[in-house]
Amino acid sequence: MEIVGECIYNNPPVLVTPSKPTPKLALYLSNLDDQRLLHFPIQYIYVFTGTLDMDTLKVALSRVLVDYYPLAGRLRASNEHDGKLIIDCNSEGVLFAEGFLPGLTAGDFILGHAKPHKSWKKLLYKDEEQSFVCTPPLVVQVTHLSCGGTILCTAIAHCVSDAFGAAHFLRAWARAAMSEDSELAHPAVAPCHDRRALAPRCTPRIAFAHPEYTAASGGDDASAVAEASSRLFAPPLSPVSVTFTAEHVARLKKLYAPSASPLEQCTSFEALAAHVWRAWVRALDPPASLPIKLLFTMGIRRLVKPELSGGCYCGNGFVLACAESTAGQLAASAPDAARLVQETKQRVDDDYVRSVIDLLEVRRGCLPDLAATFTISSLTRQGLEDIDFGAGTPVHFGPLTSEVYCLFLPVIGDPRGATALVSVPQAAADSFERCCHDGLDDVDVEDKNQLPNIGDGMAS
Numbered sequence: 001m002e003i004v005g006e007c008i009y010n011n012p013p014v015l016v017t018p019s020k021p022t023p024k025l026a027l028y029l030s031n032l033d034d035q036r037l038l039h040f041p042i043q044y045i046y047v048f049t050g051t052l053d054m055d056t057l058k059v060a061l062s063r064v065l066v067d068y069y070p071l072a073g074r075l076r077a078s079n080e081h082d083g084k085l086i087i088d089c090n091s092e093g094v095l096f097a098e099g100f101l102p103g104l105t106a107g108d109f110i111l112g113h114a115k116p117h118k119s120w121k122k123l124l125y126k127d128e129e130q131s132f133v134c135t136p137p138l139v140v141q142v143t144h145l146s147c148g149g150t151i152l153c154t155a156i157a158h159c160v161s162d163a164f165g166a167a168h169f170l171r172a173w174a175r176a177a178m179s180e181d182s183e184l185a186h187p188a189v190a191p192c193h194d195r196r197a198l199a200p201r202c203t204p205r206i207a208f209a210h211p212e213y214t215a216a217s218g219g220d221d222a223s224a225v226a227e228a229s230s231r232l233f234a235p236p237l238s239p240v241s242v243t244f245t246a247e248h249v250a251r252l253k254k255l256y257a258p259s260a261s262p263l264e265q266c267t268s269f270e271a272l273a274a275h276v277w278r279a280w281v282r283a284l285d286p287p288a289s290l291p292i293k294l295l296f297t298m299g300i301r302r303l304v305k306p307e308l309s310g311g312c313y314c315g316n317g318f319v320l321a322c323a324e325s326t327a328g329q330l331a332a333s334a335p336d337a338a339r340l341v342q343e344t345k346q347r348v349d350d351d352y353v354r355s356v357i358d359l360l361e362v363r364r365g366c367l368p369d370l371a372a373t374f375t376i377s378s379l380t381r382q383g384l385e386d387i388d389f390g391a392g393t394p395v396h397f398g399p400l401t402s403e404v405y406c407l408f409l410p411v412i413g414d415p416r417g418a419t420a421l422v423s424v425p426q427a428a429a430d431s432f433e434r435c436c437h438d439g440l441d442d443v444d445v446e447d448k449n450q451l452p453n454i455g456d457g458m459a460s
């Protein structure tokens with residue numbers, strides 16, 4: 001959906017600062033935070049049919065910044081540590097803009113209209129002159145709509161927080177906004193900003209191959225592989241959004257783990273990840289011998305020893321897990337693809353995470369290998385979507401832009417469903433959508449034991 005017309009700003013943006021004095025310190029960022037991959041702001045919108053009260057929002061934000069004071073600081077390159085980023089917790093404040101977009105309604109975001117479009121960037125105030133490091137780690141824009149609805153857009157520097165930390169902050173802000181006296185509203189669990197539990201070892205030890213950061217060998221025919229890989233991301237790209245209902249997910253779980261044995265079942269994520277990874281490969285139809293990877297974000301708060309459980313760990317608590325296959329193998333078997341996802345999940349433990357942290361220490365500035373790679377970040381069950389600032393829960397929640405990495409987004413009103421959103425080469429967009437729906441369109445009416453065969457070869 002394209003947003004026509006311009007956003008009207010009647011006043012310049014303001015800086016919202018913590019309502020009480022907060023610690024003044026240079027906050028260490030872990031190697032999981034300060035990796036090049038995360039040097040960008042994560043921009044999400046919440047669309048409400050009701051009106052958000054501006055004074056209430058600002059007062060509540062000011063209050064929660066007492067607990068989430070790093071968000072009111074500024075990112076800086078540290079002189080002592082080789083340019084590594086730190087947060088200067090200096091209470092400079094959150095940039096808060098307010099605008100009005102005539103002609104746009106909350107209803108425009110409901111029922112299949114909600115694929116990001118480049119015009120959506122109007123929903124976020126941008127100071128063209130500021131670099132990533134100079135931009136405040138939290139920028140907020142509230143856009144009033146002619147229908148009386150409101151859009152809240154938040155841009156949080158990814159190196160400061162992941163989805164779990166962001167959800168914790170946003171829920172605390174919403175709770176403060178709903179409380180009669182926002183000075184009394186405290187987060188249910190105190191946030192933990194100290195990231196030293198994820199510091200690298202004194203002597204870094206890279207104990208695994210880490211294919212997520214290493215390019216696959218092209219063998220004898222490296223340039224043909226590079227050429228085939230680049231076709232997977234050839235512009236122009238088109239965003240595709242496919243919603244899998246709870247029934248679709250249940251169906252996929254059976255398709256991807258056909259055995260009746262309880263020990264061989266797969267989770268919703270494993271089935272969905274395998275299915276969408278395969279749909280991407282089948283739609284883009286690369287040579288069967290092309291090595292293809294799947295990278296997916298994996299939460300580590302409960303995997304590391306000791307667990308990150310002293311309060312809500314608000315830094316980045318995830319690593320990339322990497323499954324490897326070939327285009328031909330992936331297309332050939334659904335259960336094998338799910339097994340690969342399962343085995344990959346099982347390999348990620350405390351040793352693996354420490355090895356990633358050490359790798360990022362030794363190879364500062366490195367990026368994951370994204371050639372011939374499908375990347376998924378799952379945002380379901382993170383508590384991001386059902387946030388109420390006093391105007392009810394949102395009718396739409398999602399990113400401001402669509403990218404080549406795939407997001408699994410929560411479906412409002414269907415907690416066991418998920419929406420996959422990803423940009424693919426325009427020429428393959430319809431085929432990708434069809435492959436995602438393959439075997440699912442009749443799910444609500446047919447006998448769920450009669451499973452269609454969707455895994456019998458590459459798409460033509």
Ligand SMILES: COc1cc(/C=C/C(=O)SCCNC(=O)CCNC(=O)[C@H](O)C(C)(C)COP(=O)(O)OP(=O)(O)OC[C@H]2O[C@@H](n3cnc4c(N)ncnc43)[C@H](O)[C@@H]2OP(=O)(O)O)ccc1O
Pocket residue numbers: 042044154156157158161162163164166266267268269270297298299300317318345377378379381384
């Ligand atoms: C900064 O501001 C932001 C940031 C962002 C976004 C940032 C990011 O994208 S950061 C990356 C975020 N993603 C993650 O960290 C991934 C988190 N998820 C995991 O790690 C998962 O474990 C998994 C790797 C995706 C795999 O999941 P799964 O196979 O489902 O395995 P389990 O999670 O162990 O679940 C198994 C089973 O347990 C039950 N269960 C688990 N969780 C729940 C729950 N919450 N509720 C109910 N039940 C649960 C369930 O039965 C599972 O089995 P199913 O078959 O039912 O699935 C954005 C915005 C900003 O402002």
